[in-house]
Amino acid sequence: MGNEPSHPALDPEDWSKLRQLGHQMLDDMFDFQQSRLEGPVWQPIPDEVRQGFQSPLPADIQTADQVYQRFKDEILPYSTGNTHARFWGWVMGNGTPLGMLADMLASGLNPNMGGGDQVPNLVELQVIDWCRQMFDFPEGSSGLLTSGGSVANLIGLAVARHHGADFDLRRDGVAAAPKPMTMYGSQEMHSSLDKAVELLGLGLNHLRKIEIDDRFRISTEALRRQLEADLAAGFQPIALIGCAGAVNTGAVDPLDELADIAEEYDLWYHIDGAFGALAYLAPELRDRLQGLSRADSLAFDLHKWFYLPFEIGCTLVRDEQVHRSTFTLRPDYLHEGARGLSGGKRWLSDYGIQLTRGFRALKAWMAFQVHGVELIGNTIHENVLQAEYLAELVEASPRLELLAPVDLNVVCFRYRPDELDSDKLDEVNEEILYRLHESGEAVPSGTHVRDRYALRCAVTNYRSRRSDFDALVEAVERMGKQIELEAD
């Protein structure tokens, strides 16, 4: 053994230097956040930057200042861009400056949120309970904060499968099912539900994708037909999945009617409300989600339409016993103590897949108190008004076409002037999307709506103003015309 080092190995040799760098980082990130009303939304990655990320495992040590400089030069300018006022691609939140600070505090404190008698656990339990109250779930419901909606859906469906099995599923697995178990949802379901059903061993064929009506909502008639056919054919229907805000168009299934059907057929009722559920916070929008609080499990994200930084989602479960018995597992080394740190009544590792968990609860706990549900609800309502405004701009333009009704905050549209052949439309619109991204003017994403290529804006952006949507429409028309000219 050599001499013992004069300071703990990974602590800084000179605290005052790291402190100074830390203050610099904080100032820089405030500047970054403050500047996100202007400048390019996204920028293509220069080749030399891309190559810089293929270097081998570092042998030579650099200073924190040097590596931070690389962050500023090579990482910060070439990120997703969802912090910007003109970002509406896929479904992403901006992240708040307060959330950024909370994540720093959480990382600095670095508690393990698997369990134990410590206040950070109480913070998460309180956040879950506040979520329960905000969605009018009954007292005694349980829940878990997750990495996002995908895992929130997986947990909800895992509880559903456990609940639906009248044999020892945990010991014997799905292979022991006397009849194949089936789940039901609309064709517009999010891909994370496909993945969940695959992982749960049910097989994708047993996730019945029911046809939709002209407003992209599940057809309850077709659903009933499928349920009856499956029962007659010897399947065991166990769960019904409702979409509160389908990812493609924002369509909301008839949630109340689905709750009735779930009762009638004795199905677990899971709602995927990744972004849409949050519209419940706006009194003006609540009617559109009638039936939401009747779910047995509800999955939603706080990093989309609650605007927190990634990652944070949540599953709420009406029946705490079923939730817990799906996941609880206590080997000797995780024994719950009578006293001391290993005490504490509720271990969050009993409610999900992870043992070690991060303190993502803190940013939500702070947001609930500093911003409040009312302000967030108002901001969500403003986003819906902005989506409706964009839809009006599209409908007012002779060169643009709306491709789906706007139920919440998602607008699907395309460039479609009279003179353009319809077989060219997909190609031209896809090209418009790339030019929007590459010029940094705006970031919608692309999708297909009833087999037509669509530019798609999901407005979960608290920084957007109406002028940003004016600019988008102007850019789409300008780029469309330009592409037509180039083709001539």
Ligand SMILES: *Cc1c(COP(=O)(O)O)cnc(C)c1O
């Ligand atoms: C985004 C989304 C998900 C997945 O959530 P992640 O947070 O991305 O894991 C699931 N369902 C819907 C409707 C979504 O929009």
